[in-house]
Amino acid sequence: MQALIDRHGRSFPYLRLSLTEACNYRCAYCLPDGYQADGRPRFLALGEIERLVRGFAALGMSKIRLTGGEPSLRKDLLSIIETVSAVPGIGKIALTTNGCLLPRHVRAWREAGLTALNVSLDSLDAGRFHVITGHDRFAEVTAGIELALGLGFASVKINAVLLRGHNDDELPAWFEYLRGRDVSVRFIELMRTGDNREYFERHHLRAEIIEQRLQDAGWQLQARAPDAGPAREYAHPAYRGRIGIIAPYSKDFCAGCNRLRVTARGDLRLCLFGDFGISLRPLLQSDADHHALVARIATQLGMKAAGHGLHQGLTGITPHLASIGG
Numbered sequence: 001m002q003a004l005i006d007r008h009g010r011s012f013p014y015l016r017l018s019l020t021e022a023c024n025y026r027c028a029y030c031l032p033d034g035y036q037a038d039g040r041p042r043f044l045a046l047g048e049i050e051r052l053v054r055g056f057a058a059l060g061m062s063k064i065r066l067t068g069g070e071p072s073l074r075k076d077l078l079s080i081i082e083t084v085s086a087v088p089g090i091g092k093i094a095l096t097t098n099g100c101l102l103p104r105h106v107r108a109w110r111e112a113g114l115t116a117l118n119v120s121l122d123s124l125d126a127g128r129f130h131v132i133t134g135h136d137r138f139a140e141v142t143a144g145i146e147l148a149l150g151l152g153f154a155s156v157k158i159n160a161v162l163l164r165g166h167n168d169d170e171l172p173a174w175f176e177y178l179r180g181r182d183v184s185v186r187f188i189e190l191m192r193t194g195d196n197r198e199y200f201e202r203h204h205l206r207a208e209i210i211e212q213r214l215q216d217a218g219w220q221l222q223a224r225a226p227d228a229g230p231a232r233e234y235a236h237p238a239y240r241g242r243i244g245i246i247a248p249y250s251k252d253f254c255a256g257c258n259r260l261r262v263t264a265r266g267d268l269r270l271c272l273f274g275d276f277g278i279s280l281r282p283l284l285q286s287d288a289d290h291h292a293l294v295a296r297i298a299t300q301l302g303m304k305a306a307g308h309g310l311h312q313g314l315t316g317i318t319p320h321l322a323s324i325g326g
């Protein structure tokens with residue numbers, strides 16, 4: 001089996017696959033005016049997704065994260081989970097979701113083969129949650145997380161984007177939340193994208209400020225597992241849950257990169273903030289193209305850059321994260 005390793009020595013056991021660009025939220029930092037369909041070709045169909053995952057699995061990829069946009073808006077999400085989990089070599093299937101459909105569907109997703117869940121929850125205050133996301137769905141999301149915690153997932157994680165002036169005073173509330181729950185909260189430093197420049201300047205909060213507060217409160221940085229990816233993880237003996245810090249502006253962030261992305265229309269994106277995508281879709285139309293697909297992925301990986309240009313304000317071709325799969 002070939003291995004997915006780039007010329008900087010990083011390995012990629014992990015693919016983020018976007019299932020749709022559509023989202024029902026209006027997060028102030030991502031899609032403040034809501035998703036606008038642009039009439040371009042439709043998103044990858046189930047058969048194309050299966051061929052794509054087979055191609056990556058042939059190169060040693062063992063974990064797929066389904067994301068978007070909001071992946072739970074796909075009517076065929078259950079079939080996608082079943083199909084992907086049946087591909088030989090794929091051991092882990094994770095879903096990143098805004099969580100509002102969890103109460104209705106999470107049990108079925110789990111039974112279909114989903115192994116891990118990441119749910120976005122930017123605030124533990126229902127009113128603030130509404131202001132940030134544009135939707136009053138706090139009750140569904142938090143109830144969905146409680147339900148998921150009883151379903152035997154390998155991991156349940158919560159994503160919260162750090163926003164100065166909106167949620168940067170909530171650490172004590174998060175500590176209480178984590179006291180008895182086996183979840184990991186990932187605090188994500190706000191990233192500047194093509195569309196959010198002004199918002200970024202007003203609300204960006206450096207992750208290291210939060211890390212300092214964690215350390216002051218007795219949280220301890222954990223040793224990094226070899227395949228752990230770019231999050232720095234903290235634990236505290238008095239709390240069951242953990243806290244991860246995702247700091248895209250920190251100096252070692254790209255050195256820990258272990259992910260590749262494919263957009264909802266089948267473009268391979270080597271970096272969230274890269275300047276180009278490589279269309280894989282023409283090679284997803286027939287099983288006969290399997291070997292050509294595997295070769296194209298392997299060749300393109302050789303072109304992955306050592307790091308992004310965010311420090312120089314270079315956001316690449318990404319207008320917002322919903323367009324590529326956050």
Ligand code: SAM
Nearest residue numbers: 030068069070096097098120159190191321326
């Ligand atoms: N709709 C799903 C969700 O809400 O999790 C999946 C897609 S969403 C783009 C994935 C994650 O990216 C969410 O946690 C979201 O808050 C985060 N995100 C979006 N734009 C971001 C930005 N500019 N900086 C940091 N995180 C961002």
